[in-house]
Amino acid sequence: MANIVIKLDEQTLTSPDKIENVAKKIIEEKKRGLNVVVVVPSMQLIDEQLNQYAYSLSNNPSNREMDVIHSTNTQVASALLSIAINQQGFKAISLTGWQAGIETVASKRAVLIDFIQSEYITEHLKKDKITIIAGGQGKSEDNNITLLGDGGPETSAVAIAIAIDAERVDIYTNSIGLFTADPTVVKKARKLKQITYDEMLELSHLGSKVVHPRAVELAKKYNLPLNVCSSTENVPGTLIKGEIEMERNLIVRGVAYETDIIRLTVGYESYEQxxxxxxxxxxxxxxxxxxxxxxxxxDGVKPTVSFSIEKEVFAEAIKVLETNKSSLGFAFADFEVGLSKVSIVGSGMVSNPGVAARMFDRLRKENIEVKMVSTSEIKVSVVVPQDDMVRAANALHDEFNLVEELA
Amino acid sequence: MANIVIKLDEQTLTSPDKIENVAKKIIEEKKRGLNVVVVVPSMQLIDEQLNQYAYSLSNNPSNREMDVIHSTNTQVASALLSIAINQQGFKAISLTGWQAGIETVASKRAVLIDFIQSEYITEHLKKDKITIIAGGQGKSEDNNITLLGDGGPETSAVAIAIAIDAERVDIYTNSIGLFTADPTVVKKARKLKQITYDEMLELSHLGSKVVHPRAVELAKKYNLPLNVCSSTENVPGTLIKGEIEMERNLIVRGVAYETDIIRLTVGYESYEQxxxxxxxxxxxxxxxxxxxxxxxxxDGVKPTVSFSIEKEVFAEAIKVLETNKSSLGFAFADFEVGLSKVSIVGSGMVSNPGVAARMFDRLRKENIEVKMVSTSEIKVSVVVPQDDMVRAANALHDEFNLVEELA
Known part of the structure; x- marks a missing residue:
């Protein structure tokens, strides 16, 4: 019997009704004769309240104890889902991170999954139970409860899928898959059937919050297919995988954007400084x-460096620059607000020179000023005035023929 | 360095202020040079909300999953207390049942503590940390999260104290100790300095909810002193222990009462039935x-049996009698409401015959009708009209000289 892993999104856990609905959808997979593991994210409902309580006791509570507190969130969510599945007459069991054999190790910047003792999961699958695992958590070698941090639930789902040799991970979302552009901005946007890991990595770094890059990277390493699909509708989603067939001619696969970008510029008196x-x-x-x-x-002009940041960190960035002006050695700092970033992404770019040029040309024709540019092998990003963002996204979607149903 | 265990009551966890206050009191013990283990009960705050959510998904959620959900309650409480202690500059760590090495085993009627791997606790005490343990929970051999049920937190506290060879368990309450009678009913009631395990067992079965009989029984088995004391005031509490000195002449140690008792009477046509x-x-x-x-x-009268029940189960009891009338073979059933139970407790009774007689005599002098009687070696209980309860309790408190400061 094949194994699959389903990763739920937070939207499916916001009310008892929604939990019941997603329980039904999970049971449908079980009825297809699959062994089903479900990985649950946190329930915002409980999280916020616990946070408030902790911060009313201390401005600086220890990470260890905050992990103990927040881990209860997914623990409760998984038990509630198990109850909902039981209620519909199917066998289920909830497991915390430590119960699922998820062992973590702390690196300098993050808590990582070290290994998974998969028999703690497979013993329940063998008993035909839908096995529900609290996402984003595990235990360290010294028996502490640990949280994986950003992208934790997706990363748990991918790591578990690898450990139990699952066919794929279904990533449930409130959309029917990934789109060539945000449909609320680009009317002609269409759903993608497939996308490569690398394209997805570029898209997720660009603010498409559906799958965290950390999970995509892990899936890529083990060539595990991720299926981004609806948590309510029964329609095919978007498959994230290594190689995509039949569409080499589609150079650009998607247009992404990010609003509220701020450009900071720092100027120096000389190169030495x-x-x-x-x-x-x-x-x-x-x-x-x-x-x-x-x-x-x-040559002959004093050196400057410009960089873009998100609105949220603007005040802090200004403070850091002011405080450290002498040690950083710059002469002046300036900023520009009201900017957006628009990007085109596609692995076809690698073998197609001139994609960036075509992008700039189209933006010039649309009279959209490009403030900054950044390129990678499969992505070109430009920073433009926020007011031109929607026009830029639509023009580029059109320019690279993303309306054509090729993939 | 000596070890002590402090068991908190739910009242100390109902607001951040109260958590801060009890943290200070715990730190005082630590400053006395003791190794301190704290056992926390559940936070009602969170519990009720989780219950509602679960029961909106199923009328009959599995015990296993409800234990998973409710265990988070004490887990959160212990982490919050740890944060509060840290905030005051002292080292602390919270442990769940499984982290504290508490292994449970299921019996027919309850989940019991099987053994405690005490090194999981002592390793933190050696590092000078105030070690806070989620009460009433553990893990079973097959890695399930288990709850101990009624009296769980006290039982955890006593079992942990035994495992780490602690001097005593301090049972924090919102009173300053145990009293010869309820001070709201008997004005002359005074605090007891000491009481035996057996007396405490009788008192706790009589509705004194401070220490669950399960925990007293365990403490008695290992002769572990329990100190019932205030969670806010710094005054001596009541010591529960095996033998009490200097007061053999105090026959009765306390007067207890219970209101809303109902007497049911069932009559039969013949002894055979x-x-x-x-x-x-x-x-x-x-x-x-x-x-x-x-x-x-x-002789010559048809047999009857009377028994007392609590108000809460009255409707159910009547239903059971009606439904099973033919199989139970009784001819009629009757009831009397508006009754109370008043008891005198004291291990001195064993060697003092006539205590019950003296009790009945005093009640007769007070013109209080005794409806039912029950006796044990160290307790006599009478059921009287509810309206006479306060008078009966005061009269007996007076009769047995409980106002005298002997213990």
Missing amino acids: ASLANLFTTLAEHRINVDIIVQAVI | ASLANLFTTLAEHRINVDIIVQAVI
């Missing part, structure tokens, strides 16, 4: 995530 | 707890 390493290390130490970096190196 | 075993087995099967049983066996 301009230490980019210093600048970005200092920002990183204050957890300010910098996205695009553009360094202007023009 | 009167199967008490049948009657009480049937009631037990419907979880109707019967307290005092009085069988009238008078």
